[in-house]
Each structure stands twice: as C-alpha cells, then as structure tokens.
Amino acid sequence: MEGSPIDLPVLKAYVLHEFPDVLDIHDVHIWQISQRFNCLTAHIRIKPEAVGDYAALVLRINASLRQKFDIGHTNFQPEWVSLR
C-alpha cells in the first residue's frame, strides 16, 4: 500500500518558491520508507539558462527537501524544452 504523509501541493509550492530556476514540478511520487525517511521521484522543468548549473541545483534541492520534509533520497528527471 502506498502512503504519502507529505502534502504534495505544499511541497510543489515550496520548491517553486525556493528555487526560481525550477519552472514546474510534476509527476511527483513520494514513498515513506520509515518515520523519518522518505523517497521522492519527480519531473522538474528548469529554465534553459540554468541547465549548466543543473547538478548544483539538484544538490541544493536535495539538501532543502531533506531538511524541510525528511526526504533522504530523490530522483529527478530534468526537462528544459517544452514539447507541448
């Protein structure tokens, strides 16, 4: 059974507010592994001019999510071209 103790709209709003280089975050899935350890997968659309700093951006997002939401592991799929 899948449980998500973290409020997804709150998490999305937090990421968009804290990281202006992230234009959108979607397909977010969170698994609670233990009481203080969560895993997250998500797609993030980032500003094209931020692509060169993508690795550093992800490190900052990871640190932020760990501190704020007890998310100890993430897996992001980056997107920087709108195909729609």
Ligand SMILES: [Zn+2]
């Ligand atoms: Zn996507």
